[in-house]
Amino acid sequence: MTHTSLSRRVFLKTSGGALVGTLAFTNGAVAMLAPSRSWAVTTEQFDDHQARTLLTFTRHLLPHDTLEDAVYALVVKDLDRQAADAQVRQQLTDGIATLDRKANGNWLSLDEDDRQTQVEAVAGSPFFKTVHGSAIVALYNNPLAFAHFGYGGGVDDAGYLHRGFSDIDWLPEPPIAVSGTIPNDAAPV
């Protein structure tokens, strides 16, 4: 490896950023799971400003007021991974630059309503679709989101048979004739 390319690699690495934050909700489902209140997600392809812009943009796309930034940061992480592809990286950094240009410098400095107007203006663009495509998977496919939204996911092979698969008590119990009984042998086969 030549000295030049080594320098370039170091440069690229140090040009990356870090999203850092503190959990906003001390009693939320995410806080229950998290080992500490502070969190950090590092990025390879985006600097701090770019990473922060993508996070806020994603909050406009899929707004869940009580969902921690720490979970939205997983979308930025996924976009960062996709941006290892130069074309994707270009599309995303161009998209961020366009937002900033239209905001006369810094889209993040706009108030929420003005940011929302600009998100609506780029809806359907390739940049928008890339972020949305990533977000619709990455935001909801992780244990923090599962905890937040109340999805139990895959428990072990014993399943929900003895863990509340029919625990609704706010409706009348259907008769056995239309339902069925729980098998006697409790152990999974």
Added chain:
Amino acid sequence: MDYTNQRTFGHDDDGVVVVIGSGAGGGTLANGLAQQGIKVVLLEAGGLHSRTDFHTDEWRAYEQLSWLDPRTTSGSWRVAQDFPNLPAWICKTVGGSTTHWSACSLRIQPHEFQARTRYGDLEGATLLDWPIGYDDLAPYYDRTEKRLNVTRTNDIPGLPGNNNFKVMYTGAQKLGYECNTGRMAINSREMDGRGHCQQRGFCFQGCRSGAKWSTLNTEIPEALATGNCEMRTHAHVAEITHDASGKVTGVSYFDGNGEMRHQKARVVAVAGNSIETPRLLLNSASGQFPDGLANGSGHVGKHYMRHMTGSVYAAFEQPVHMYRGTVMAGIIPDEARHDEGRGFAGGYEMETIALGLPLAAAFLNPGAWGRDFTRMIDQYDHLAAMWLVGEDMPRDTNRITLNHDVRDQHGLPVANVHYDDHDNDIAMRNHAYQQGSDVYRAAGATDIYEVPPYPSTHNLGTCRMSEKPEDGVCNGFGQTHEVSNLFISDGSQFTTSAAENPTLTIIAMAMRQAEHIGQQMKAQAI
């Protein structure tokens, strides 16, 4: 489960029956033939994933089991807009889509075999009566239900209902609908060495407990154990070959290393699901069969049906946790009747469905964003849901064609899937949305969401059976009208879609076809 081949056959062994596809049709047929002592080479395009390999992570499972080779779409159906390269959610793995099915096991109703006679001549539809009737299949339905340990048949108890069922049941009661936990090919008790359902909630991702019937955990190991069947995985069939007399002589396929192989055969049976089956026949065009093999009538690929579908999701004040337990946990059959008074022909079923959070986000309103969308997700653990599945109208313009501009990893033209809803489909969907919403309102829903169709899992009709050769591709046994030793062995045979989930019928037809092929081989007719 032992998946070891007890015997292998030479590529030049022209005494074997080649079965293409190991799902409901192909897996059942392979076992049905092997049990008669007939030599079978079973070719599966996917790999072997047995039950302990299955994932409880929806996206990982999707990547593991689904058919993800490229396809294209056209037409006005919403799937073409939401999922332009994913017209169907079906599987490429040993066991095919029986790894993914909900296991809802319903018989087609007698009148549905005579759709043209009963519904009349609907403009823009290509309705036709089946060349077989309910009575022809009844004995095979009996055998299939026994074979699959279908609940509520043969004194097998129903599955216990989960929360999603309880909500549906409550609403159904108020509307005067029948509702129960359905006829399911999921063991409600330990039977046949397979355990009972653990209510894990991952029926679509491959059943890890093995309680759900699939060809993976029954027909295929049994076929291999006879010593008459060899299974080859990662075998992607490119072409069916024939001789100058017009009889098929074997198949050319790419093996797992991408090497082209040729397997000779006495009989070829195609069970690649209703997109790949016609694609293979079209890709097998030759000088003698310029429009595709067995396509003299021009019907190969036409009359593609995917069922009228849609879903209703409903939010409640109290938690539901729909993801716990079987996906198809409750059914309302009342609207499956044919009753023109509702403004459409044919009928539909209401069946509970549940998606985990990851797939719910992808499927509840594809492409949507903003607060209208996230409000629904915020209610995730308070949602109950049902899938609406009904008869769709066959149309000769709804069809599978070859897209020569897009090639798969082997350089073969991919399938294009074209679909436009018929007015009857739209009228039925609107009615079903209304009734489904009423069920949930009656149960106390605070919000109702009408969810558009997902990529198709019930793909039907693209090589339909017909009395007259000019009306379809195969006869009532799935034997092609043009080539006597070529059979269609999957849902492509369906003349019309009927309202019911098709798998039970595909299996019953495969059992019947296995007997027919055995008799014809014995009689030297093929």
